Amino acid sequence: MSSFLDFLQRPADLTPRRSFLTSSGLMLSGTAVALLAGNDALAADPKAAKAAPKSGNPDNDVQILNTALGAELEAIAAYQLGAESKLLEKPVLALAVTFQGHHKEHVKVLSDTITKLGGKPVAAKAKYDFPVDKLKAQADVLRFAASLEQGAVSAYLGAVPLFTNRDLAKAAASILGDEAMHWAVLRQALGEEPVPAAFMS
Amino acid sequence: MNWVVLLVLVGSGGRIKGDPTKGEAIYARCQACHALDYDRTGPHHCGVVGRKAGTVKDFQYSEAMKKSGLTWNVKTLDRFLSAPTEVVPGTAMTYAGVPDPQERADLIAWLAQQKCKEPK
Numbered sequence: 001m002s003s004f005l006d007f008l009q010r011p012a013d014l015t016p017r018r019s020f021l022t023s024s025g026l027m028l029s030g031t032a033v034a035l036l037a038g039n040d041a042l043a044a045d046p047k048a049a050k051a052a053p054k055s056g057n058p059d060n061d062v063q064i065l066n067t068a069l070g071a072e073l074e075a076i077a078a079y080q081l082g083a084e085s086k087l088l089e090k091p092v093l094a095l096a097v098t099f100q101g102h103h104k105e106h107v108k109v110l111s112d113t114i115t116k117l118g119g120k121p122v123a124a125k126a127k128y129d130f131p132v133d134k135l136k137a138q139a140d141v142l143r144f145a146a147s148l149e150q151g152a153v154s155a156y157l158g159a160v161p162l163f164t165n166r167d168l169a170k171a172a173a174s175i176l177g178d179e180a181m182h183w184a185v186l187r188q189a190l191g192e193e194p195v196p197a198a199f200m201s
Numbered sequence: 202m203n204w205v206v207l208l209v210l211v212g213s214g215g216r217i218k219g220d221p222t223k224g225e226a227i228y229a230r231c232q233a234c235h236a237l238d239y240d241r242t243g244p245h246h247c248g249v250v251g252r253k254a255g256t257v258k259d260f261q262y263s264e265a266m267k268k269s270g271l272t273w274n275v276k277t278l279d280r281f282l283s284a285p286t287e288v289v290p291g292t293a294m295t296y297a298g299v300p301d302p303q304e305r306a307d308l309i310a311w312l313a314q315q316k317c318k319e320p321k
Contacts, residue, residue: 016299060286063263064295070242071233151233158230158296162286201230 062119064159069110073124075103082141099182142190149183217306224311237318247317265291278309
């Protein structure tokens with residue numbers, strides 16, 4: 001619902017952004033765009049790469065990707081904490097490891113894309129702070145992971161409209177879909193309504 | 202046009218009364234990057250109201266945030282949260298914002314209520 005409300009509240013935003021996209025002369029690397037979009041065929045095809053959409057200031061897109069990368073790196077560490085907590089039963093542990101694997105894939109593609117766009121990917125922190133004193137049972141770990149995944153959905157939702165390159169926005173939306181599935185499955189594992197609403201915000 | 206509609210159109214600017222009981226659910230959107238009492242991708246929010254922007258110790262802020270000159274209060278938080286990258290261009294908080302003035306007011310009211318320990 002929120003995105004429709006956004007449209008109603010800020011209709012004037014659309015025109016300048018569209019105009020900005022079409023008037024800018026900068027071209028993103030088609031390979032990088034394809035890389036993040038997970039489109040190997042596009043990445044390998046120079047003609048398709050040339051058709052990559054125009055963008056405004058690529059530094060802005062790099063910043064968005066780097067913020068997402070920082071959160072993904074933290075998510076990997078959080079799942080590692082959960083996996084090593086000895087609080088998770090076998091099927092739940094397998095789930096956590098699978099989801100951590102997805103976040104590792106996100107990190108790989110985000111890092112590669114940032115590099116190809118001329119940016120410097122943020123590195124993982126040497127140490128992350130987590131609320132370990134509140135993680136006493138499997139449900140606590142699941143609830144903590146669910147809160148991160150829900151936040152990730154909102155974060156990507158808030159990032160998608162900021163990209164100047166639409167292919168990057170599309171790719172970020174693809175990650176958003178993955179995070180939303182994580183959140184729903186974690187809620188299901190907690191015995192909660194897996195999909196509590198028709199819209200995310 | 203009534204006054205309620207007018208207020209929504211011009212943005213709250215801190216003039217809409219926030220309901221802190223609704224703010225916690227809105228804060229769930231922030232939890233990919235923020236926590237109340239420890240730093241994550243974003244800085245902790247405990248004590249944010251009244252804090253000068255870009256001043257949490259040991260947190261690596263963007264240059265833009267460090268130079269923003271903002272001090273977080275109801276009015277500045279409301280403005281920033283409406284469109285972070287427009288209010289502080291160059292911020293690492295690459296998030297489109299919370300466009301609903303009432304939701305912003307609720308979120309800020311909840312944040313202001315949080316009594317938690319500053320991280321060590």
